[in-house]
Amino acid sequence: MKRIITATVQNRSGVLNRITGLMQKRQFNIDSISVGKTEVEQISRMTFVVEVEDMQKLEQLTKQLHKQIDVLKVADITDHAIVARELALVKVVCPPASRNELQSIIAPFRASAVDISKDSMIVQVTGDSDKIEAFLELVRPYGIKELTRTGVTAFLRGHQPQAADGNTYSLITN
Amino acid sequence: MKVKAQAVQERKPAAEVPKTGADLFVEALQAAGVDTIFGYPGGAVLPIYDALYRAEPRFQHILTRHEQGAIHAAEGYARVSGKPGVVIATSGPGATNLITGIADAMMDSLPLVVFTGQVGRSVIGTDAFQESDVMGITTPITKHNYQVQKQEDMPRIIKEAFYIATTGRPGPVVIDIPKDISGEVYQTAAAEEPIHLPGYQPTMKPNNNQIKKLIHAISTAKRPILLTGAGILHAKASEEVQAFAKRFQLPVASTLLGLGAFPASEPQFLGMAGMHGTYAANRGLYECDLLINVGARFDDRLTGNLEHFAPQATIAHIDIDPAEIGKIIPTSIPVVADAKAALKQLLTVEAELPDTESWRNHLQDYKEEYPLWYNNPAQDLIPQWVMKAVHKATEGNAIITTDVGQHQMWTAQYYGFDRPNRWVTSGGLGTMGFGFPAAIGAQLASPDSRVISVVGDGGFQMTMQELSVLQERKLPVKVLIVNNQSLGMVRQWQEFFYQERYSESLLDIQPDFVKLADSYDIKGVRLETQEQLVAELPSLLQSDEPVVIDCRVLRQENVFPMIAPGKGLHEMIGVSR
Numbered sequence: 001m002k003r004i005i006t007a008t009v010q011n012r013s014g015v016l017n018r019i020t021g022l023m024q025k026r027q028f029n030i031d032s033i034s035v036g037k038t039e040v041e042q043i044s045r046m047t048f049v050v051e052v053e054d055m056q057k058l059e060q061l062t063k064q065l066h067k068q069i070d071v072l073k074v075a076d077i078t079d080h081a082i083v084a085r086e087l088a089l090v091k092v093v094c095p096p097a098s099r100n101e102l103q104s105i106i107a108p109f110r111a112s113a114v115d116i117s118k119d120s121m122i123v124q125v126t127g128d129s130d131k132i133e134a135f136l137e138l139v140r141p142y143g144i145k146e147l148t149r150t151g152v153t154a155f156l157r158g159h160q161p162q163a164a165d166g167n168t169y170s171l172i173t174n
Numbered sequence: 175m176k177v178k179a180q181a182v183q184e185r186k187p188a189a190e191v192p193k194t195g196a197d198l199f200v201e202a203l204q205a206a207g208v209d210t211i212f213g214y215p216g217g218a219v220l221p222i223y224d225a226l227y228r229a230e231p232r233f234q235h236i237l238t239r240h241e242q243g244a245i246h247a248a249e250g251y252a253r254v255s256g257k258p259g260v261v262i263a264t265s266g267p268g269a270t271n272l273i274t275g276i277a278d279a280m281m282d283s284l285p286l287v288v289f290t291g292q293v294g295r296s297v298i299g300t301d302a303f304q305e306s307d308v309m310g311i312t313t314p315i316t317k318h319n320y321q322v323q324k325q326e327d328m329p330r331i332i333k334e335a336f337y338i339a340t341t342g343r344p345g346p347v348v349i350d351i352p353k354d355i356s357g358e359v360y361q362t363a364a365a366e367e368p369i370h371l372p373g374y375q376p377t378m379k380p381n382n383n384q385i386k387k388l389i390h391a392i393s394t395a396k397r398p399i400l401l402t403g404a405g406i407l408h409a410k411a412s413e414e415v416q417a418f419a420k421r422f423q424l425p426v427a428s429t430l431l432g433l434g435a436f437p438a439s440e441p442q443f444l445g446m447a448g449m450h451g452t453y454a455a456n457r458g459l460y461e462c463d464l465l466i467n468v469g470a471r472f473d474d475r476l477t478g479n480l481e482h483f484a485p486q487a488t489i490a491h492i493d494i495d496p497a498e499i500g501k502i503i504p505t506s507i508p509v510v511a512d513a514k515a516a517l518k519q520l521l522t523v524e525a526e527l528p529d530t531e532s533w534r535n536h537l538q539d540y541k542e543e544y545p546l547w548y549n550n551p552a553q554d555l556i557p558q559w560v561m562k563a564v565h566k567a568t569e570g571n572a573i574i575t576t577d578v579g580q581h582q583m584w585t586a587q588y589y590g591f592d593r594p595n596r597w598v599t600s601g602g603l604g605t606m607g608f609g610f611p612a613a614i615g616a617q618l619a620s621p622d623s624r625v626i627s628v629v630g631d632g633g634f635q636m637t638m639q640e641l642s643v644l645q646e647r648k649l650p651v652k653v654l655i656v657n658n659q660s661l662g663m664v665r666q667w668q669e670f671f672y673q674e675r676y677s678e679s680l681l682d683i684q685p686d687f688v689k690l691a692d693s694y695d696i697k698g699v700r701l702e703t704q705e706q707l708v709a710e711l712p713s714l715l716q717s718d719e720p721v722v723i724d725c726r727v728l729r730q731e732n733v734f735p736m737i738a739p740g741k742g743l744h745e746m747i748g749v750s751r
Contacts, residue, residue, distance in 0.1 A: 009373075010372075010373060013309075013321065013323070014309050014313065014319070014321070017310065017313055018313050019308070020315070021313050021314050025314050056500060056504065059500060060497065060500070063496050063497035063501075064314075064497050066497075067495070067496075067497050068373070069317070069318045069338060069371060069374045070373055071373050072372055072373045087212055114399055
């Protein structure tokens with residue numbers, strides 16, 4: 001099952017290496033990692049999407065992460081109300097004649113053309129992973145020359161529904 | 175020509191030398207209370223060795239003859255003294271020669287602070303002479319590691335390193351010091367900083383609810399058992415664990431590394447459990463309805479096939495490392511705490527005592543019916559016999575170190591450890607060549623103790639160059655080679671599981687260990703018969719000199735009983751003759 005895990009870490013040299021190393025050593029499968037600075041100086045935040053077999057493996061992963069000296073906080077936010085986003089840049093084959101047609105695909109996805117050349121267009125699309133997958137499916141017939149994705153970065157929403165509010169919801173499901 | 179022991183070298187009077195980063199290093203070690211260092215000099219640590227030369231008071235620096243010897247000696251020192259072992263090696267090959275020892279200390283939770291030299295900052299990453307990526311290499315096998323990037327960070331980093339290595343679950347910390355950091359004249363005064371590690375706060379005190387749950391489980395258990403691990407030794411909780419076992423009348427099984435935490439001579443003690451454990455201990459773990467694990471990590475050599483491990487039991491696990499709880503076995507009563515704190519609480523909480531008499535009698539029957547056994551040949555020396563003789567000659571009071579393999583198992587089975595921190599062995603990593611240098615560290619940590627390094631003929635040949643240190647430091651370590659002219663455990667597995675195809679496990683060519691000892695001006699003795707053993711061993715072990723004892727034992731002797739790989743605790747073979 002796919003899980004989204006966030007970790008706040010001290011921004012010290014080697015910390016990313018330590019964390020990816022431990023995942024490799026303990027045989028965890030990383031789908032994506034995104035890392036960046038936070039509002040606090042010297043503190044970075046990492047978001048991992050990992051594929052784990054079961055809850056026991058998952059617990060082991062969060063414990064192992066937490067054990068690292070430079071890791072301040074670890075949370076599996078999959079089952080919470082979250083905002084999860086990633087960004088993809090897609091270079092699509094696009095002769096001048098197809099430009100309008102592609103624009104009409106881009107618009108409903110609120111994606112944008114960020115570069116146009118004589119036979120291709122670079123489109124930037126942002127959203128949850130499903131939306132990006134859906135977009136890629138649509139442009140695939142035109143021919144994708146290159147694709148790059150940032151991986152998911154995620155946050156808890158400001159308001160968390162209580163248990164009484166019904167099922168927690170997640171953007172990434174089993 | 176014989177090597178003559180030299181007096182500790184005279185020092186040249188130190189000229190006025192400006193303070194360098196290396197002096198900061200020395201001051202930080204002094205502040206950490208270090209008096210003994212194991213190390214080996216080289217290009218990238220020349221400034222550090224110069225500062226050590228000038229240091230007042232002088233450190234006791236043990237120059238081993240290989241960096242691997244230094245780090246295993248530091249492990250032995252740490253295991254016996256409870257203090258961190260300190261190691262220095264140079265960059266590149268110096269650092270990579272430490273890797274086995276660092277990994278070993280990580281597996282067995284030994285506190286080490288390891289300093290490696292590094293090439294100067296300006297050439298890091300250029301494949302400079304004797305450069306290796308120490309941070310990259312040591313990350314997966316350290317509790318934490320640092321590379322000093324600024325001179326003024328050195329005091330803080332060293333302070334943190336000692337704190338991290340020795341608190342919580344102990345482990346090795348590596349500090350990589352570029353040569354220019356240690357060599358350059360020291361400019362700015364480093365501010366005295368308190369340790370600030372917000373991401374590292376080991377839980378010492380147990381959660382009260384879990385303690386209550388555990389007490390309730392004990393009170394209602396019919397067949398409880400206590401499993402004692404090395405965490406008890408690290409927490410210095412040997413007395414508490416004995417009081418706990420007595421209070422609730424719990425039968426006790428031990429892990430390999432936990433031996434000595436609970437006295438082997440106590441009637442409640444069932445023995446070591448696991449692959450070569452006793453029948454009683456393994457049946458105890460198999461049949462119990464409550465398993466209280468204190469400071470052990472359910473290693474696969476202990477559990478055997480997990481499907482058959484304590485199948486009817488509620489599992490309670492006390493460990494300072496939360497990641498160990500539930501890692502191998504789903505645990506219903508997790509107690510994250512220092513073993514001593516948790517046991518103290520378990521001793522004071524009011525509780526109903528379980529009625530375990532019939533269970534204890536049942537296990538006692540196993541103990542009497544299926545003791546450890548061996549065949550007694552007429553003349554030949556057998557290793558079990560040797561270990562019993564060592565026990566007798568030392569009254570169970572010696573510090574014993576071993577490598578890994580048959581001799582290790584025989585020592586664990588037959589030495590009968592009654593006291594904590596007398597047993598120094600490579601458990602998790604299973605390192606050949608560990609025992610002898612570890613004995614050097616153990617002897618330095620406990621100068622008045624009798625230290626015996628029980629090694630195999632294979633393992634001894636991996637680190638025997640450290641005989642120089644015995645001679646140089648006048649350390650009365652006794653090296654007892656259990657010499658079966660083979661890699662015994664490999665040979666045993668080949669006999670059982672590879673139809674006696676002894677692939678590369680028979681060591682027909684060996685040095686003459688007596689002559690080898692002699693070349694270091696150390697007494698060497700060969701024992702080949704039972705008579706000789708009885709007559710000579712006690713006085714050899716009592717001697718105040720180092721001695722190398724080459725015990726020629728029966729080559730084909732095997733370690734029994736045994737759980738074959740993949741089998742469960744209830745499927746032991748070789749339980750009786």
